[in-house]
Amino acid sequence: MSGCEGCASASPDGTCTSSTGCDKPEDQKLKRTLGRIKHKIVVMSGKGGVGKSTVAANIAVALSLAGKKVGLLDVDVHGPSVPRLLSLKGQQPHIGDQVMEPVPWSKNLSVMSLGFLLQDDRQAVIWRGPVKMGLIKQFVEDVMWGDLDFLIVDCPPGTGDEPLSTLQTLGPTAMAVIVTTPQGVAVDDVRRSVSFVGEVGNRVLGIVENMSGFACPDCGKVHYIFKTGGGEELAKESGVQFLGRIPLDPAVAESGDEGFPFMKVHRDTATGKAMEQIIAPILALPDPPKA
Numbered sequence: 001m002s003g004c005e006g007c008a009s010a011s012p013d014g015t016c017t018s019s020t021g022c023d024k025p026e027d028q029k030l031k032r033t034l035g036r037i038k039h040k041i042v043v044m045s046g047k048g049g050v051g052k053s054t055v056a057a058n059i060a061v062a063l064s065l066a067g068k069k070v071g072l073l074d075v076d077v078h079g080p081s082v083p084r085l086l087s088l089k090g091q092q093p094h095i096g097d098q099v100m101e102p103v104p105w106s107k108n109l110s111v112m113s114l115g116f117l118l119q120d121d122r123q124a125v126i127w128r129g130p131v132k133m134g135l136i137k138q139f140v141e142d143v144m145w146g147d148l149d150f151l152i153v154d155c156p157p158g159t160g161d162e163p164l165s166t167l168q169t170l171g172p173t174a175m176a177v178i179v180t181t182p183q184g185v186a187v188d189d190v191r192r193s194v195s196f197v198g199e200v201g202n203r204v205l206g207i208v209e210n211m212s213g214f215a216c217p218d219c220g221k222v223h224y225i226f227k228t229g230g231g232e233e234l235a236k237e238s239g240v241q242f243l244g245r246i247p248l249d250p251a252v253a254e255s256g257d258e259g260f261p262f263m264k265v266h267r268d269t270a271t272g273k274a275m276e277q278i279i280a281p282i283l284a285l286p287d288p289p290k291a
């Protein structure tokens with residue numbers, strides 16, 4: 001951010017003290033964009049590889065199939081995976097005068113990812129914090145999202161620049177969905193994510209325990225081979241909602257690899273029903289009061 005000079009809400013050290021967002025003229029654009037988005041949901045986790053992108057993409061697809069207008073924003077600048085998960089690799093957003101059109105996945109779901117703008121998958125992106133902050137803000141305000149019921153944001157692992165910038169850009173009404181696996185170590189990381197979200201001044205919408213039990217392709221049931229319930233315990237302990245558990249399911253990995261989101265093709269399986277359960281409270285979120 002370029003600092004808060006000139007803004008009535010700036011503190012002497014130049015940081016923003018406004019709880020409703022910045023009043024600077026250049027932030028009016030951001031405010032206008034955010035005003036057209038009913039719910040902002042940021043999917044994150046302290047830990048890598050727990051299924052954040054998979055969960056984010058499937059939430060977005062399921063909401064769009066339920067008739068909601070959805071935007072999916074991938075802010076993982078080092079390893080964007082949303083284009084692959086949705087078979088959109090190689091697509092290019094249309095870039096106009098200071099605006100970018102998101103890439104449509106369907107009539108109801110549009111997608112933006114740095115992956116669309118990189119020439120090559122292996123191209124390393126080495127950006128420092130302030131640049132990432134600017135990029136994330138641009139991805140929100142310079143992309144023509146239009147009127148959305150939901151903007152779902154997929155974050156890279158950790159509690160670093162990207163989730164911080166994302167929450168700061170989206171403002172205090174954005175809510176976090178924290179993904180974890182059942183193991184104790186993952187749960188410790190998630191505990192950190194929960195306090196991080198609170199420190200930034202946002203709310204945790206809920207916790208998802210992914211890779212919990214094994215969805216058996218032979219009998220169609222979920223077998224609980226290892227201990228489960230870490231995510232649920234943590235939710236209870238931190239007073240946040242437990243959204244549910246998703247089993248480890250070879251079909252989830254396969255659909256991700258092939259770019260057919262699970263919720264589009266396997267809705268009626270045990271895993272599909274588990275995902276549906278997680279999405280139900282998100283679908284039921286009441287409309288925010290009109291500004």
Ligand SMILES: Nc1ncnc2c1ncn2[C@@H]1O[C@H](COP(=O)(O)OP(=O)(O)OP(=O)(O)O)[C@@H](O)[C@H]1O
Pocket residue numbers: 047048049050051052053054055076079081155156157210211246247248249250251252253254256257
């Ligand atoms: N419930 C599941 N069952 C089987 N495989 C899964 C499940 N959830 C995720 N996976 C697989 O695990 C791998 C990691 O998932 P994903 O990329 O969504 O994690 P991530 O948390 O976004 O990772 P990163 O931290 O690198 O961004 C992928 O290959 C994905 O297909």
Ligand SMILES: [Mg+2]
Pocket residue numbers: 052053054076081154155156
């Ligand atoms: Mg990811």
Ligand SMILES: [Zn+2]
Pocket residue numbers: 216217218219220221223
């Ligand atoms: Zn079985």
